[in-house]
Every structure is written in C-alpha cells, then in structure tokens.
Amino acid sequence: MQTSWSEPQKIVAAIQARMGSTRLPGKVLMDIGGETTLARVVKRVRRAALVEEIVVATTDSPGDDAIVRECERLGVSCFRGCESDVLDRYYQASQAFACDLIVRITSDCPLIDGSVIDDTIRTFCADRADYASNVFPRTYPRGLDTEVFSASALARAWQQACKPHQREHVTPYFYEHPQIFRTAAHRASRDYSHYRWTLDTDEDLQLIRAIYARLGNRDDLRWQDAIAVMEREPELASLNSQVVPKAVAS
Numbered sequence: 001m002q003t004s005w006s007e008p009q010k011i012v013a014a015i016q017a018r019m020g021s022t023r024l025p026g027k028v029l030m031d032i033g034g035e036t037t038l039a040r041v042v043k044r045v046r047r048a049a050l051v052e053e054i055v056v057a058t059t060d061s062p063g064d065d066a067i068v069r070e071c072e073r074l075g076v077s078c079f080r081g082c083e084s085d086v087l088d089r090y091y092q093a094s095q096a097f098a099c100d101l102i103v104r105i106t107s108d109c110p111l112i113d114g115s116v117i118d119d120t121i122r123t124f125c126a127d128r129a130d131y132a133s134n135v136f137p138r139t140y141p142r143g144l145d146t147e148v149f150s151a152s153a154l155a156r157a158w159q160q161a162c163k164p165h166q167r168e169h170v171t172p173y174f175y176e177h178p179q180i181f182r183t184a185a186h187r188a189s190r191d192y193s194h195y196r197w198t199l200d201t202d203e204d205l206q207l208i209r210a211i212y213a214r215l216g217n218r219d220d221l222r223w224q225d226a227i228a229v230m231e232r233e234p235e236l237a238s239l240n241s242q243v244v245p246k247a248v249a250s
Contacts, residue, residue: 033217047114143197
C-alpha cells in the first residue's frame with residue numbers, strides 16, 4: 001500500500017551538510033576554484049528551474065557554526081537539527097519550510113547539475129511516486145545523486161523507521177519498503193556510473209578541482225561538459241580510481 005500522492009505545490013531542495021566528515025573533515029568549506037564546496041553546490045542547485053527554495057540542513061553542533069556563517073554569506077536559508085538522526089533533521093526542516101516535495105542533495109556533490117535535479121523531479125511527478133532517485137539503478141556519475149520524496153512519505157518514514165542506518169542515511173526506509181512506497185528511477189541515456197565525482201577524499205578533491213579548472217571554474221558548466229573532459233583526458237580518472245565508495249549499512 002503506497003502513501004497518498006498529490007500534485008506537489010512547494011518544492012524545496014535540502015542540502016545536507018556538516019563539518020565533521022570522517023574521511024575528509026571540513027570538506028564542505030574546502031576551496032574548489034575560488035569557491036567553497038558548499039558555495040558550488042548551492043549555486044548549482046539554484047540552476048534547477050523546478051526548485052522553489054533551498055535550505056542547507058546542518059547540525060546543531062557548535063562545530064557547524066561555520067556552515068551557518070557560510071550560508072549567511074551565500075544568502076541561503078539554513079536549518080539546524082540533530083547530528084546523528086539525519087532523518088529527523090530532514091523531517092523537522094520539511095515542517096519548518098512547509099514543503100510538499102523535498103529534493104535531497106548532499107554537500108559532497110560540487111558537480112551536481114540543475115538539469116538532473118529537474119529531470120528527477122519530472123520522473124517523480126510522471127510516475128506519481130512517493131520516492132524517486134537517479135541512484136537505483138545508478139547510471140549517472142557518483143556525485144550527481146538526487147533523491148526526491150513527498151513530505152507525506154517523509155513523515156511516514158520519520159514515524160516508522162527504527163534502524164540506525166535508516167535514521168542516519170534518511171532514505172533507506174523508502175527503498176527498503178516497496179510494499180509501502182511507490183518508487184521511481186530516473187536513468188541517464190547511457191551508463192556513466194563508472195565516473196566518481198563525489199567528494200570524500202583528498203583524491204576526489206584533486207579530480208574535482210581538475211575538472212573545474214579545465215572548464216574555467218564556471219558555475220554554469222554542465223555535467224556533460226565534465227564527461228567530455230573525462231573522455232578527452234581519461235588519465236584524470238586515475239586520480240581517485242582507488243577510492244572505495246562508502247556503503248550504506250543494512
């Protein structure tokens with residue numbers, strides 16, 4: 001039995017961010033071609049035509065005061081919530097911003113693309129879904145991850161999810177319960193999943209900086225432009241080819 005679906009009225013992108021990354025502490029404020037990682041993410045999410053509002057969902061830890069200051073500099077809303085229960089942080093943010101549809105973006109994706117966000121939202125609406133993503137199956141490069149879910153589905157997950165990984169990673173409860181939630185997948189025209197553009201390590205940072213440098217450190221670069229760089233210079237992939245992706249525990 002799926003949750004009730006209605007045409008979304010207010011679409012909010014919530015960017016998950018904190019300073020305390022275990023693999024690369026402080027990565028959210030590291031420099032990428034003259035801008036912080038968070039600035040890159042915010043500016044690129046702003047290019048999504050269907051997103052009406054953006055909020056950075058950070059924690060109430062004093063260590064994340066720097067993120068709040070960066071949000072003020074960028075002129076973007078900020079919400080502070082529980083550091084460990086990220087599902088609760090998202091639920092409380094959805095209540096504070098009275099949204100009908102939430103787009104989950106993480107701050108370790110400085111190459112996130114507005115067109116991919118828009119297309120994932122369109123897939124969500126066309127399939128009348130409760131949850132849609134471009135992750136299952138993964139056909140886009142890692143680092144363009146976009147998840148879309150309704151506020152009603154989020155509320156149900158918030159009420160019912162009880163396993164630690166479901167609370168920490170926000171969305172597992174959706175795709176682990178297909179009998180409850182209607183899910184949809186947005187796929188690329190071909191498989192680009194072998195590319196890794198997420199920021200978890202120093203090696204990732206080197207690659208992302210190199211991609212931005214090749215493209216003039218512009219905020220308006222398209223993800224297809226980054227693909228062209230990688231295809232033109234395949235040796236760039238070796239910069240982070242040994243990085244093992246983090247797994248979501250079950």
